[in-house]
Amino acid sequence: MAAAQSESNHTSIVEEGESHVAEVRGGWVLYQGCWLRSHNVQSVMLVQERFKARPDDTFLVTFPKCGTTWLKALAFTVTNRFRHAATSEDHPLLTQHPQDLVSFLEMPYRQLHPLADLEKLASPRLLATHMPITLLPPCVSNLGCRVVYLCRNPKDVFVSLWHFTNKVGADYTTPMDQAFELFSDGVSPYGPIWEHNLGFWKKYTAESDNVLFLKYDDMMAEPVKHVKMLAKFLCAPFTEQEVSYGVVEDVVHLCSFDKLKSIPINSSGETDRIGGLPMANSSYFRTGKVGDWANHLTEEMSKKLDDIVEEKLRGSGLTF
Numbered sequence: 472m473a474a475a476q477s478e479s480n481h482t483s484i485v486e487e488g489e490s491h492v493a494e495v496r497g498g499w500v501l502y503q504g505c506w507l508r509s510h511n512v513q514s515v516m517l518v519q520e521r522f523k524a525r526p527d528d529t530f531l532v533t534f535p536k537c538g539t540t541w542l543k544a545l546a547f548t549v550t551n552r553f554r555h556a557a558t559s560e561d562h563p564l565l566t567q568h569p570q571d572l573v574s575f576l577e578m579p580y581r582q583l584h585p586l587a588d589l590e591k592l593a594s595p596r597l598l599a600t601h602m603p604i605t606l607l608p609p610c611v612s613n614l615g616c617r618v619v620y621l622c623r624n625p626k627d628v629f630v631s632l633w634h635f636t637n638k639v640g641a642d643y644t645t646p647m648d649q650a651f652e653l654f655s656d657g658v659s660p661y662g663p664i665w666e667h668n669l670g671f672w673k674k675y676t677a678e679s680d681n682v683l684f685l686k687y688d689d690m691m692a693e694p695v696k697h698v699k700m701l702a703k704f705l706c707a708p709f710t711e712q713e714v715s716y717g718v719v720e721d722v723v724h725l726c727s728f729d730k731l732k733s734i735p736i737n738s739s740g741e742t743d744r745i746g747g748l749p750m751a752n753s754s755y756f757r758t759g760k761v762g763d764w765a766n767h768l769t770e771e772m773s774k775k776l777d778d779i780v781e782e783k784l785r786g787s788g789l790t791f
């Protein structure tokens with residue numbers, strides 16, 4: 472995800488040819504209803520123009536900070552477990568960061584790294600994206616590509632995002648109250664978060680065979696149940712024998728926050744996964760807790776975001 476730069480509350484309207492960039496606020500631009508950094512807009516436009524989906528592609532879709540790293544680790548481990556048992560001493564997760572085991576569609580920025588990299592991947596491909604449904608190239612829907620969508624309580628998302636963006640570089644420090652105002656207005660990477668959630672919720676309710684809709688808090692509460700659901704959706708269901716041998720628990724353990732955080736590749740060093748912005752590998756692992764918002768938000772902030780989200784999601788059937 473793109474990190475936040477210094478903010479101002481200046482709002483202005485700009486025209487950028489036919490690219491539908493409608494509004495600028497601080498360092499953010501509103502592109503086709505989605506707030507992005509301008510470098511990210513260029514990347515998304517390239518993806519929209521040139522990405523060729525395949526019918527057997529599966530997309531792991533998340534709003535930033537909703538558990539992308541975890542979902543990538545789980546989906547990779549589940550679908551590759553016949554080559555790499557979760558208990559094997561040379562499992563790829565022991566030497567590679569989970570973020571690097573499943574490629575992002577729009578990152579690193581495609582004007583810097585060719586989309587052709589994705590064409591080299593063998594089918595069936597697992598691809599990740601933070602793009603809302605409105606920005607995904609139409610071929611993804613037209614070809615019936617499947618989607619695993621993982622969402623999270625927006626209050627925990629905000630807190631996670633704020634810590635992340637303040638960790639990744641000296642120029643990215645934004646006071647929490649300013650960041651909160653922007654987030655509450657929908658201005659954050661790939662925001663508004665409620666539009667992101669609603670877009671995939673509607674797709675899920677319309678075509679439940681094609682979408683697995685997951686919530687971070689539910690997965691944390693019942694990981695074994697959800698990993699079984701994920702495996703089934705990814706056409707790699709666990710056999711009865713695997714279940715009786717504890718293979719599901721092995722996957723859950725390998726991909727758990729504590730285990731992944733302790734692996735040297737995840738706890739040290741830095742990598743540029745965006746384009747020109749190296750980030751500590753450890754910055755993807757903070758607390759991994761449900762409800763950490765209570766340690767950071769005032770009662771007033773909590774109520775404000777609850778009220779906004781409740782109003783935006785009202786009538787949809789989606790709740791947090």
Ligand SMILES: Nc1ncnc2c1ncn2[C@@H]1O[C@H](COP(=O)(O)OS(=O)(=O)O)[C@@H](OP(=O)(O)O)[C@H]1O
Binds near residue numbers: 537760
């Ligand atoms: N294995 C595992 N299990 C549970 N939770 C995990 C795991 N790995 C990372 N995390 C927590 O997920 C948060 C980071 O979100 P993302 O991975 O979506 O970040 S990113 O958008 O890809 O940059 C961030 O949440 P917070 O701890 O609340 O900040 C991470 O700590």
